[in-house]
Amino acid sequence: MKAQKKIWMDGKLVPWDDAKVHVLTHGLHYGMAVFEGIRAFSTAKGTAIFRLDAHLERFLNSAKIYRMDLGYSLKEIAEACAELVRSNPAKECYIRPIAFTGYGEMGLNPLTSKVSVAIASWEWGSYLGDAEKGVRATISSWARIDSRAMPVQAKSAANYANSGLAKMQALTSGFDEAILLNSEGKVTEGSGENIFRVKDGVLSTPPATSGILRGITRDTVIQFAKDEDITFYRNDATREELYTSDEVFFTGTAAGIAKVREIDGRRIGYDGTPVTNLMAKLYDQATHGKIKKYEKWLTTVSA
Ligand SMILES: Cc1ncc(COP(=O)(O)O)c(C=O)c1O
Missing domain, CATH: 3.20.10.10 (D-amino Acid Aminotransferase, subunit A, domain 2)
Incomplete structure (x- = not known):
């Protein structure tokens, strides 16, 4: 993975290398995390994110199923994705929003953990290899x-x-x-x-x-x-x-x-x-x- 400049973390853009979590992050131990995979493409009008609203609706629904309160609206997360793509060198890129139960409490009850939201973007070629070959x-x-x-x-x-x-x-x-x-x-x-x-x-x-x-x-x-x-x-x-x-x-x-x-x-x-x-x-x-x-x-x- 080629490092980009910024990652959006809990409301602000931070340097790529500073987007870190504690080893006792609740979601890391108990799997309480929901995420999305979105892509931005080059078009004649500039860089454009494909079906952003549909992806973010699924993101919000995933969070709802897990009773995670993201603390951001679909519009706010959409704006954060756009801001991130503008801030990073890779324009045709993959965008990964993730929400997870954070550091502070351990044990199976996820409801006592603070939910963190982060968004990263990076360059990602064809995932399954040569499309022609199959x-x-x-x-x-x-x-x-x-x-x-x-x-x-x-x-x-x-x-x-x-x-x-x-x-x-x-x-x-x-x-x-x-x-x-x-x-x-x-x-x-x-x-x-x-x-x-x-x-x-x-x-x-x-x-x-x-x-x-x-x-x-x-x-x-x-x-x-x-x-x-x-x-x-x-x-x-x-x-x-x-x-x-x-x-x-x-x-x-x-x-x-x-x-x-x-x-x-x-x-x-x-x-x-x-x-x-x-x-x-x-x-x-x-x-x-x-x-x-x-x-x-x-x-x-x-x-
Ligand atoms: C298990 C699984 N099924 C299907 C899909 C395809 O979903 P989408 O077209 O929204 O990327 C994905 C990709 O995220 C996936 O991980």
């Missing part, structure tokens, strides 16, 4: 956490222990990414991305009730599908339906639209990936301000 994925032996045990719709640090275990298993077994099934054996998502598949021209993705994080990029692709008159469903799939799909792709802020070329040794997209390619092209153009009707998703932060 991703080699595997079905994980780790099941996706169940919403009876953890609130899966909250983007909480604790949930990512599940993702981290699956990712580690995939990487050490020679794959690029894991696909997690839920406890009923239905496909949910990648360790840090939602998943789509195409069969006979029909695009589909698992429903929110399967146990996924409801992705903003997923929502963006669903809008593209509607606008392009592509038949689309939210429906459950089993692993063999993935193995026999014509196309499979991941969606996420970090990963963008990432084509899957193989799942557990079964080649995917053998006869081309027209729907994936179209979605990747639209996403690239929309994020860079090249499609008028999607300009509403961009918040310009610096000229």
Whole structure:
């Protein structure tokens, strides 16, 4: 990671190296932290953050689920993100707001801990590697956490222990990414991305009730599908339906639209990936301000 100049911490911009927390920070011990992953892109009008409000709404909802009082409104956090991007050298960047229970009290009750909010930004290239080549994925032996045990719709640090275990298993077994099934054996998502598949021209993705994080990029692709008159469903799939799909792709802020070329040794997209390619092209153009009707998703932060 290339250090930037500033990090926004509890209301003010501080030098990158000074954004530190105590080792007895409550959230570090008990997983009480919620965060977001947002990206800013270069456009003809300047640097713009993509779907900032949608990300911050999810951030506020994650905090609400965990009964965390952030002490800032959506508008204030949005302004802090903009100010941070303006202050740092990396303009096309990844933005990471995080809220966590801080230092002061120990023990499982999070309600006695002060909540801290911080926002960092840095340069982050393509998360899953070469988009053209495609991703080699595997079905994980780790099941996706169940919403009876953890609130899966909250983007909480604790949930990512599940993702981290699956990712580690995939990487050490020679794959690029894991696909997690839920406890009923239905496909949910990648360790840090939602998943789509195409069969006979029909695009589909698992429903929110399967146990996924409801992705903003997923929502963006669903809008593209509607606008392009592509038949689309939210429906459950089993692993063999993935193995026999014509196309499979991941969606996420970090990963963008990432084509899957193989799942557990079964080649995917053998006869081309027209729907994936179209979605990747639209996403690239929309994020860079090249499609008028999607300009509403961009918040310009610096000229
Ligand atoms: C587990 C998981 N699912 C899905 C996504 C995709 O969400 P988004 O498109 O909002 O980045 C992410 C990325 O944050 C994620 O970590």
